[in-house]
Amino acid sequence: MAVEEDGLRADARANRDRILEVARKALTADPETALSAIGKAAGVGQGTLYRHFPTREALALAIYREEINALAALASTLLQKHPPLEALRLWCAQLADSSALKRGVAKLLQGATSEDDQREAYQQMVSAVRSLIAACEAAGAIDRGANADDVLMLLGILWQIPSHRGRDARAARIMALIFRGLGAKDEPGSLAGP
Amino acid sequence: MAVEEDGLRADARANRDRILEVARKALTADPETALSAIGKAAGVGQGTLYRHFPTREALALAIYREEINALAALASTLLQKHPPLEALRLWCAQLADSSALKRGVAKLLQGATSEDDQREAYQQMVSAVRSLIAACEAAGAIDRGANADDVLMLLGILWQIPSHRGRDARAARIMALIFRGLGAKDEPGSLAGP
DNA sequence: TTGTTTAACGGACAGTTGTCCGTTTAGTCA
DNA sequence: TGACTAAACGGACAACTGTCCGTTAAACAA
Known part of the structure; x- marks a missing residue:
């Protein structure tokens, strides 16, 4: 296996970016938006969401x-x-x-x-x-x-x-x-x- | 209906005291003990636990x-x-x-x-x-x-x-x-x- | 005592978090 | 191009929180 320059596989990077984009909007609108809802809106499974961002803080941190x-x-x-x-x-x-x-x-x-x-x-x-x-x-x-x-x-x-x-x-x-x-x-x- | 001096019915008071007693021990041992576990240990239903203490903070507050x-x-x-x-x-x-x-x-x-x-x-x-x-x-x-x-x-x-x-x-x-x-x-x- | 009222009960339930694991597929090499 | 391998996927699942509501029984009055 090879990796992209940032160490992420192409699909992983795409998912990550999509999650961040969705999460930024959702959390700005309502800071308590359910993570499951964000995952769904981003079109990824729970597993994917949590692998990228193990906790709510990790997600918030990435956003900011x-x-x-x-x-x-x-x-x-x-x-x-x-x-x-x-x-x-x-x-x-x-x-x-x-x-x-x-x-x-x-x-x-x-x-x-x-x-x-x-x-x-x-x-x-x-x-x-x-x-x-x-x-x-x-x-x-x-x-x-x-x-x-x-x-x-x-x-x-x-x-x-x-x-x-x-x-x-x-x-x-x-x-x-x-x-x-x-x-x-x-x-x-x-x-x-x- | 009449009330006790503190405004609680006898059974309610007993439950409240029992929950507090159990919770004090449980939370001292592990601050993250599940509230459901505390309820079970105190022998009360979820509803009773949450009616007495709507949030974890409320319970902690009562204890301390x-x-x-x-x-x-x-x-x-x-x-x-x-x-x-x-x-x-x-x-x-x-x-x-x-x-x-x-x-x-x-x-x-x-x-x-x-x-x-x-x-x-x-x-x-x-x-x-x-x-x-x-x-x-x-x-x-x-x-x-x-x-x-x-x-x-x-x-x-x-x-x-x-x-x-x-x-x-x-x-x-x-x-x-x-x-x-x-x-x-x-x-x-x-x-x-x- | 017996009847009435209603506070309180407690378990079922819905929503959320976080984990696990079988399946898919991106990236590589022959 | 086809086969291989592991990274990544995603949905099922278990655990927990907090709510809802039909049932129970404490307190009181007649």
């Missing part, structure tokens, strides 16, 4: 993989264009705004999981946070000693805020608290305490 | 209700015996140590749920946090403006930390970050930075 990649890449981009602390702020704001990355992916950020590709995505995010933190520390913009895993875990809360009215304000308050916890030196232009 | 009550009550006790900030610290430490209050209840602290009794338990916890925060603010031990819901949400993370080695250290780091975020004035005796 692009956004995760983008978010991870954003870190270095921001660091090039802005002072470290502002880069961190902007990155967190983007994180909070990525409303597409809902519940399903949120767990991922709370702690390492066992699935390989989930681990990888988690690592990407931790690396992003780590680079931002390191830059801030080097610039003296936050205190030393912050732990990237901890910070990511705390930031993960931003997705658990129910999307009622006042969500944004709440997210802002929580972010501000975390930044303070990091010992962020207030920048010129921001309102600050004593 | 005493601990939640104790935790809520602890707040005022600590405030009487200690300076506000230390009371808050001790309370959070106790919260982090309540390892029995695992996953199932954790969600509860993340955001308001719709179930009535879950709401009530949540409110108890928020009230506890609010009183602690208020005392700290009044004493000038933390900055004004902290939001009890936000703080509880952040503290809820403490239960999501996987119980690997290093869990305690991680919990301590996260708590420290939150306290800093609240603007906690370091007490004499604690190690602190500039």
